[in-house]
Amino acid sequence: MDNLNEEFEEEHNQRMSWWREARFGMFIHWGLYSLPAGVWKGKNIPGIGEWIMYNAKIPAKEYEQLAKNFNPIKFNARKWVKVAKDAGMKYIVITAKHHDGFCMFDSEYTDYNIVKATPFKKDPLKELAEACKEEGIRLGFYYSQTIDWHHPNGMGNEWDYDVRKKDFTEYIREYVKPQLKELLTNYGQVAVIWFDIFTPTPELARELKEWVRSISPSTIISGRINPPLIHHGLYIRGFGDYIELGDNQIPETKIEDDWETPATLNDTWGYKSYDHNWKSPGRVIQLLVDITSKGGNYLLNVGPTAEGEIPEPSKKILEEVGRWMKVNGESIYGTQASPINVTQDMPYRITKKDRKLYLHVFGWPHYGELNVLGLKEDQKVTKAYFLVDKKELNFKRTDSSLILSIPEKPLDPIDTVIVLETA
Numbered sequence: 284m285d286n287l288n289e290e291f292e293e294e295h296n297q298r299m300s301w302w303r304e305a306r307f308g309m310f311i312h313w314g315l316y317s318l319p320a321g322v323w324k325g326k327n328i329p330g331i332g333e334w335i336m337y338n339a340k341i342p343a344k345e346y347e348q349l350a351k352n353f354n355p356i357k358f359n360a361r362k363w364v365k366v367a368k369d370a371g372m373k374y375i376v377i378t379a380k381h382h383d384g385f386c387m388f389d390s391e392y393t394d395y396n397i398v399k400a401t402p403f404k405k406d407p408l409k410e411l412a413e414a415c416k417e418e419g420i421r422l423g424f425y426y427s428q429t430i431d432w433h434h435p436n437g438m439g440n441e442w443d444y445d446v447r448k449k450d451f452t453e454y455i456r457e458y459v460k461p462q463l464k465e466l467l468t469n470y471g472q473v474a475v476i477w478f479d480i481f482t483p484t485p486e487l488a489r490e491l492k493e494w495v496r497s498i499s500p501s502t503i504i505s506g507r508i509n510p511p512l513i514h515h516g517l518y519i520r521g522f523g524d525y526i527e528l529g530d531n532q533i534p535e536t537k538i539e540d541d542w543e544t545p546a547t548l549n550d551t552w553g554y555k556s557y558d559h560n561w562k563s564p565g566r567v568i569q570l571l572v573d574i575t576s577k578g579g580n581y582l583l584n585v586g587p588t589a590e591g592e593i594p595e596p597s598k599k600i601l602e603e604v605g606r607w608m609k610v611n612g613e614s615i616y617g618t619q620a621s622p623i624n625v626t627q628d629m630p631y632r633i634t635k636k637d638r639k640l641y642l643h644v645f646g647w648p649h650y651g652e653l654n655v656l657g658l659k660e661d662q663k664v665t666k667a668y669f670l671v672d673k674k675e676l677n678f679k680r681t682d683s684s685l686i687l688s689i690p691e692k693p694l695d696p697i698d699t700v701i702v703l704e705t706a
């Protein structure tokens with residue numbers, strides 16, 4: 284490695300250190316689309332909630348009218364931050380501007396924003412930034428840098444604007460960059476700028492990256508800043524600080540770099556009144572463990588209502604996840620991927636921190652023995668105990684496996700964590 288690369292890696296490691304420790308974050312999709320909540324002119328519009336403008340091909344002028352009725356009087360930043368914190372989440376990423384182009388923050392560069400265009404008249408990101416600071420939660424901003432169905436030069440809206448007349452470079456230089464500067468300077472330290480989809484060309488991706496770096500060097504940049512060739516199918520960091528996987532995508536095995544899975548709790552990101560397909564808390568816990576065991580972060584979404592509330596079912600699920608995290612958080616925070624190959628069909632996952640391996644047992648064998656496969660001969664286990672009550676377990680070793688004597692029933696049917704101390 285030459286000096287430049289070493290320096291680059293050192294800076295990168297510094298930037299990423301809190302993120303690697305965090306492992307679990309909250310994604311918030313909140314915008315004008317939360318108002319129709321999946322219904323337009325009396326019809327349920329198929330697809331994800333925040334795509335309603337596109338899916339129903341709503342003219343920009345008509346969609347704009349939603350702002351007049353967007354008044355989230357129940358919004359309480361502290362309550363949102365508490366939901367995240369109680370769930371064990373360490374950072375929040377909220378949509379500052381999604382594809383509909385509506386800005387959920389005050390901006391000099393457009394009046395199409397929550398302060399100037401709605402009866403609410405306040406900047407919720409300001410309140411959120413303060414609440415996060417008070418509670419020690421990092422705050423990042425999602426910013427749709429490519430798709431903007433409202434801006435004539437943004438991409439994606441071909442029902443209102445003539446694609447041939449668009450000047451995308453001007454949109455990036457005269458609109459996106461100044462707005463990023465607002466976000467990076469008006470809200471305290473910004474943990475992440477979460478670009479989405481992709482930036483069309485490497486040149487513009489580099490320009491955006493350098494812009495963010497020049498304003499706030501410690502802000503982490505999501506992998507979706509990358510142009511399509513880098514972004515699709517390849518696990519490459521590219522212009523970002525980490526690899527952003529596809530929505531709800533989990534790799535089969537570990538990835539030897541920083542990566543994150545953005546994920547939904549039901550089947551939408553933005554609030555949809557009739558999407559009740561919630562994942563169970565147990566499923567969410569196992570997904571978090573699965574992702575962590577492969578070295579990734581889990582950015583789990585909530586879609587607040589237009590009134591400003593996180594839907595009750597989301598809160599209930601997150602409460603239960605939080606209960607599990609209170610007891611088992613040690614096996615998640617700051618851990619690394621399993622050093623042992625664990626395939627998807629195995630009834631357990633492994634996370635690692637220092638000399639400890641955390642064995643997360645999802646499927647409990649009922650014959651009194653648990654066989655952990657694939658240990659290297661020199662991986663000596665000196666002690667095994669339940670994380671929750673520190674009760675020790677007997678075990679024996681064969682060449683490559685560890686056979687633990689276990690009680691008939693799991694301590695936790697979702698995931699019982701056994702700590703293996705290694706020499």
Ligand code: FHN
Binds near residue numbers: 331333479480545
């Ligand atoms: O199109 C968006 C979608 O609305 C949502 O924001 C997700 C979150 O990862 N990103 C895009 C699709 O991948």
